Amino acid sequence: MQTLHVELGDRRYPIFIGSHLNINELLLPYITGHQVMIVTNDTVEKLYANTYQQALQALGKTVKLCVLRDGEKYKNLENLNLIFDALLQAGFNRDCTVLALGGGVIGDMAGFAAASFQRGVNFIQVPTTLLSQVDSSVGGKTGINHPLGKNMIGAFKQPSVVFADMAQLKSLPPRELSAGLAEIIKYALLGDIEFLAWLEMHMDGLIQGDEALLAEAVYRSCAHKARIVANDEKEHGERALLNLGHTFGHAIESYLGYGVWLHGEAIATGMVMAADLSCQMGWISEADLIRTKVIFQRAQLPIACPPIPLEQFLEYMVHDKKVLNGQLRLILMKGVGQAVITKEFNLEAMKQAIVNNQLKE
Amino acid sequence: MQTLHVELGDRRYPIFIGSHLNINELLLPYITGHQVMIVTNDTVEKLYANTYQQALQALGKTVKLCVLRDGEKYKNLENLNLIFDALLQAGFNRDCTVLALGGGVIGDMAGFAAASFQRGVNFIQVPTTLLSQVDSSVGGKTGINHPLGKNMIGAFKQPSVVFADMAQLKSLPPRELSAGLAEIIKYALLGDIEFLAWLEMHMDGLIQGDEALLAEAVYRSCAHKARIVANDEKEHGERALLNLGHTFGHAIESYLGYGVWLHGEAIATGMVMAADLSCQMGWISEADLIRTKVIFQRAQLPIACPPIPLEQFLEYMVHDKKVLNGQLRLILMKGVGQAVITKEFNLEAMKQAIVNNQLKE
Numbered sequence: 001m002q003t004l005h006v007e008l009g010d011r012r013y014p015i016f017i018g019s020h021l022n023i024n025e026l027l028l029p030y031i032t033g034h035q036v037m038i039v040t041n042d043t044v045e046k047l048y049a050n051t052y053q054q055a056l057q058a059l060g061k062t063v064k065l066c067v068l069r070d071g072e073k074y075k076n077l078e079n080l081n082l083i084f085d086a087l088l089q090a091g092f093n094r095d096c097t098v099l100a101l102g103g104g105v106i107g108d109m110a111g112f113a114a115a116s117f118q119r120g121v122n123f124i125q126v127p128t129t130l131l132s133q134v135d136s137s138v139g140g141k142t143g144i145n146h147p148l149g150k151n152m153i154g155a156f157k158q159p160s161v162v163f164a165d166m167a168q169l170k171s172l173p174p175r176e177l178s179a180g181l182a183e184i185i186k187y188a189l190l191g192d193i194e195f196l197a198w199l200e201m202h203m204d205g206l207i208q209g210d211e212a213l214l215a216e217a218v219y220r221s222c223a224h225k226a227r228i229v230a231n232d233e234k235e236h237g238e239r240a241l242l243n244l245g246h247t248f249g250h251a252i253e254s255y256l257g258y259g260v261w262l263h264g265e266a267i268a269t270g271m272v273m274a275a276d277l278s279c280q281m282g283w284i285s286e287a288d289l290i291r292t293k294v295i296f297q298r299a300q301l302p303i304a305c306p307p308i309p310l311e312q313f314l315e316y317m318v319h320d321k322k323v324l325n326g327q328l329r330l331i332l333m334k335g336v337g338q339a340v341i342t343k344e345f346n347l348e349a350m351k352q353a354i355v356n357n358q359l360k361e
Numbered sequence: 362m363q364t365l366h367v368e369l370g371d372r373r374y375p376i377f378i379g380s381h382l383n384i385n386e387l388l389l390p391y392i393t394g395h396q397v398m399i400v401t402n403d404t405v406e407k408l409y410a411n412t413y414q415q416a417l418q419a420l421g422k423t424v425k426l427c428v429l430r431d432g433e434k435y436k437n438l439e440n441l442n443l444i445f446d447a448l449l450q451a452g453f454n455r456d457c458t459v460l461a462l463g464g465g466v467i468g469d470m471a472g473f474a475a476a477s478f479q480r481g482v483n484f485i486q487v488p489t490t491l492l493s494q495v496d497s498s499v500g501g502k503t504g505i506n507h508p509l510g511k512n513m514i515g516a517f518k519q520p521s522v523v524f525a526d527m528a529q530l531k532s533l534p535p536r537e538l539s540a541g542l543a544e545i546i547k548y549a550l551l552g553d554i555e556f557l558a559w560l561e562m563h564m565d566g567l568i569q570g571d572e573a574l575l576a577e578a579v580y581r582s583c584a585h586k587a588r589i590v591a592n593d594e595k596e597h598g599e600r601a602l603l604n605l606g607h608t609f610g611h612a613i614e615s616y617l618g619y620g621v622w623l624h625g626e627a628i629a630t631g632m633v634m635a636a637d638l639s640c641q642m643g644w645i646s647e648a649d650l651i652r653t654k655v656i657f658q659r660a661q662l663p664i665a666c667p668p669i670p671l672e673q674f675l676e677y678m679v680h681d682k683k684v685l686n687g688q689l690r691l692i693l694m695k696g697v698g699q700a701v702i703t704k705e706f707n708l709e710a711m712k713q714a715i716v717n718n719q720l721k722e
Contacts, residue, residue: 062720077442088509091679116477119515143480148449154480318452361589 002219006138006226008158015137015162015226017219019211021077027081028137030161031056032122033095036063037087039110041070042102044128047171052101052126052343064090068109072259073143075105077153083113100159103129103176104136104263108154111142115157115295127160129172130180130214133164134187134221139229139242150250164218166211174207174300176307179264181206181299182271189222189271189292190244193337195220196295203298241339244331245271248354251316261302269357277353278333281345288336307361313354363580367499367587369519376498376523376587378580380572384416391522393483397424400444400471401462402431408532413462413487425451429470433620436466436506438514444474455479461520463538464490464537465497465624469515472503476518486520486559490533491541491575492625494525495548495582500590500603525579527572535568535661540625542567542660543632545578548585550632550653551605554605554698556581556638558655564659602700605692606632609715612677613666620673621665627661630718639694642706649697667721673716 001018040049045067056063066086087096098121100110106124107125114123118316127133143154167238169177181203198204198220205213225242232239249270253261272293279289291352293303318328328348329343362379377387397417401410406428417424427652429440448457461471461484466485475484486663504515532536541565544614549557559581560567566574586603593600614622633654640650654664679689690704691711 077438079706081438084514085509087508088513112477116473116514116516118513119502119517141480143477146449147444148446152449152479153445153477155477172450220635 002215003082004057004219004222004226006158006222007230008140011158013158013160013162015164015222017133017164017166017215017222019167019202019215020163021163021165023052024059024322027056027124027161027163028059030122030124031061032160033093033097034060034062035090035092035096036061036099037066037083037092037096038099038101039066039068039083039106039108039113041068041103041106043070044102044106048101048126048128048168052099053318062090064092070104070105072105072145073257075109077144077146079154080109080113080144083109084117087113087117092121094121097122097124098244099124099126101128103127103128104132107132107136108151109144109217111136111140111157111159112144112154115142120157123157123159124161126161126163126165128165128219129176130169131176131183131194131262132180133218134180134183134225137162137164138149138222139239140223150253154229154351166215167219169209169211169214175265177207177209178300179262182264182268182296182301183218183219185295185299186242186244186267186271187221188295189275189333189337190241190331190339191337192220192293195224196337200295200298203295207298207300237341240329240341242332244333244339245269247276247317247328247330251313252308254316255308255312256306261305265302266305268296269303269305272296272303273353273357274296274332276356277330277345277350280349280352281332283332283334284336293334304357304359304361307358308354310351310354314351363576365580365583365587367519367583368591369501372521374521374523376583378494378525378527378576378583380526380528380576382524382526384413385420388417388524390419391483391485392458392568393521394458396428396451396453396457397422397460398444398448398453398457399424399460399462400427400429400467400474400659402429402464402467403683404431405463405467407436408528409462409489413460416705420503420621423451425453427636429467431466431639433466433506433624434618436470438507441470441474441505444470445478447693448474448478449721454509455469455482458483459484460485460487462489463493464488464489465493468493468497468501469512470505472497472501472518472520473505473515476503476516481518483523484518484520485524487524487526489526489529490537491530491579492537492544492623493541494579495541495544495586498523498525499583499586500600511614515559524581527579530570530572530575534622536626538568538570539661540623542578543625543629543657543662545582546656546660547603547605547628547632548582548648548695549656549702550636550698551602551692552585552698555586555711557698558599558712561656561659564656568659568661595645600701601702602692605694606630606635608678608689609634612674613669616669616673616678617667622666627666629657629660630666631663633657634714634718635691635693638691638706638711641710641713642693644693644695645697652697658663665718665720668719669715671712671715676711684722
C-alpha cells in the first residue's frame with residue numbers, strides 16, 4: 001500500500017492506495033462522530049455497500065445508506081436533495097460523516113452534500129472507479145450539473161481521507177477503465193513526458209486491469225494533481241492546467257447530453273482537439289499529435305466525436321467556466337508534457353481543430 | 362457614516378453604516394468583474410432595485426435582476442435554483458458579483474447561491490431590514506430551509522462588503538423593525554449590560570425609527586458579533602452564544618410553519634424561555650427575568666408563544682443543529698449580559714420554562 005499526503009495547510013489528508021485496504025485500521029480514525037451516511041448508487045450498492053456498512057457497524061457506528069440512481073444524468077439538484085432528505089430523516093447532526101462510495105458522480109454529489117449539510121460535515125471518499133480515484137480524490141471540487149452547464153453549482157470540499165482500493169476496480173466495465181486512463185494520460189500530457197513513456201510501455205497491462213500497475217498509475221497521477229492543487233487550491237492559476245481537453249470535452253458532453261459519453265471519453269477527444277490546435281499553432285510537431293492520438297487509441301478511447309454543428313459546439317464552449325469576461329482561454333500544449341493556459345491562439349485554427357476531429361456524417 | 366471592519370484573516374471586509382450611502386464611491390470598488398446579479402424580492406424590488414441597477418449600469422456594469430417572492434417560506438431549494446437559472450441564462454461567469462438586496466431571506470439565499478455558483482463568486486450584501494443589518498451582515502452564514510429543519514443546508518460565505526443604509530428602513534413595517542430590535546437586544550443580554558442600559562434609555566426613539574439611534578444600535582451589535590465571529594468563524598465554540606433563544610425560537614418557528622412568526626419574534630420569546638430557565642436554575646434573579654421581558658415588550662415583541670404540545674416542542678428542539686451526539690446544549694444566562702453554553706440544566710425546569718411562556722388556550 002502507498003500513502004499520498006495532500007498538503008492543504010490545516011486540511012492535510014491522506015490518500016491510501018492499494019488492494020484490499022483495511023477498513024478498521026485505515027478508515028476508522030477519520031470518522032469523528034457516531035453517525036455515518038454512506039452515499040452510493042444502485043450499481044455499487046450491490047457490490048460493496050454491505051462490506052462498509054457491516055465493518056463500520058461492528059465498530060459501533062450508526063450507519064445509514066442513501067442509494068441514488070447510477071449515472072451522470074442524475075447529478076442534479078433533485079437527487080442532491082435526496083441526500084439531504086436521508087440525512088435529516090435519519091436525524092443526523094453536524095458531527096456526522098458523509099462517506100461517498102462510488103464514482104465521480106457520487107463523489108461530487110456526496111461531497112457537495114457534505115459541504116452544505118449544516119454548512120459542512122465530515123467527508124470521506126471511497127472512489128470505486130479508476131477515473132474518480134485519480135480525478136475526484138484530489139482537489140476538493142464537488143458539485144452538480146444544471147441544464148445550462150456542467151458542474152455549475154458546487155463547493156470546494158476537502159475529504160478527511162480517500163480510500164483508493166484497486167481490488168474494487170475488478171467489477172469496473174472496460175469502458176470505464178478506459179475513461180479513467182484518459183485522465184491518467186492527461187497528467188502525462190500536461191506535465192510529465194517520462195510518465196507518458198511509462199504509460200506507453202505499460203498500456204497493455206493497464207488495460208488488462210493489472211492492480212500493481214494501476215496502483216502505480218493512480219499514485220503518480222494523484223501526486224501530480226496534489227502538487228498542482230496545493231499550489232493553487234481555488235483555481236486562480238496553475239490549477240487550470242488540469243482542464244486540458246475539458247473545454248472541448250464539456251462541449252461534446254453538453255451536446256450529446258450528460259452521460260451519453262463518459263467524461264473520460266469526452267476529454268480524450270477534447271485533448272486530441274487541443275493537441276490538434278497546438279500542432280496548427282506550430283507548438284507541437286505532427287509526430288507528437290500522432291503520438292497523442294495513439295496513446296488514447298491504445299487505451300481504447302475515442303479520438304473523434306460525432307458530428308456537431310460548429311455553431312453549437314462554440315456556444316457550448318463559451319458556457320464553460322474557463323471563459324473570463326467573454327475572453328476564451330484554452331489549455332494547450334507548448335510541447336508534449338508541457339501544457340499552458342493561453343488566450344493567444346488563432347480562432348480559425350481552433351474551429352479547424354474541432355472539425356478535424358469529428359466523425360464524418 | 363461609520364465603518365466597521367470585520368477581521369477574518371485574508372477575508373477582511375467593511376460594513377458601511379449610515380444614511381443615504383454613496384453607491385458610486387463605496388460600492389464600486391468591491392465589484393471586481395463586469396457582471397452583477399441583483400437578487401431581491403418582489404417587495405424590495407419596487408423600492409430600491411432601480412436605484413442600484415441604474416447606478417451600477419451608469420458605472421458600466423452589466424446588471425441583471427433576479428426577483429424572488431417575498432417570505433421565509435420561499436427560502437428553499439426550489440427558489441435557490443431560480444437564482445442559478447438567472448445566472449446561467451444571463452451567461453454570467455465566475456467573475457460575476459451576486460448582490461443581495463433585501464432582508465435575511467434574500468441574504469441567505471443569495472449568499473448560498475454566491476457560495477455555490479461556479480463553486481464561489483463575489484458576494485455583496487445590501488441588507489434592507491434592521492434584522493438583516495445586524496444579523497446577516499456579520500458571520501457569513503448562508504443557507505436554505507428543508508421541510509425537516511431550518512437552515513439545514515448552506516455554506517459559510519463572507520461578503521466582500523456590506524452596505525447598511527438606515528434610510529432604507531423608512532419603508533420597513535413596524536413589526537419588522539421590532540424583529541430587528543429583538544436581535545439587537547440579544548447582543549445586550551448575551552454580553553453587554555451597558556448596552557442593555559443604553560437600549561432601555563433609547564427604546565422609544567428606536568421604535569420610532571430615529572436613524573441616528575438605529576445606526577448606533579446596528580454598529581454596536583455588528584461590532585459585538587464581529588468580535589465573536591472573528592474568534593470562532595466556523596462555530597466550534599464561543600459563536601454558539603449568538604444562538605441565545607434560538608433553540609427555543611426555532612421550535613416555535615418550525616411548529617407554526619416558517620414565516621408565520623418573524624424570526625425576531627420567535628427568538629424574543631425564545632430568549633424569554635432561556636431567561637426563565639436561567640431564573641429557575643438560580644442563575645439570574647426574578648427581577649432580571651422581568652427586566653428581560655420588559656425590554657422585549659417595549660420593543661413591541663411577543664414574550665409568549667401560542668400553545669404548542671410539549672412533546673412536539675421538544676421534538677423540534679432536538680432537530681436543531683445545537684444537538685451534539687444527542688446531548689442537548691442550550692445558551693443560558695449566568696447573569697444579565699453574561700450568556701453561557703451549557704448542557705448542565707434541569708430538564709424539568711426546561712419543560713417548565715416552555716410551558717410558562719405560552720399563551721393559555
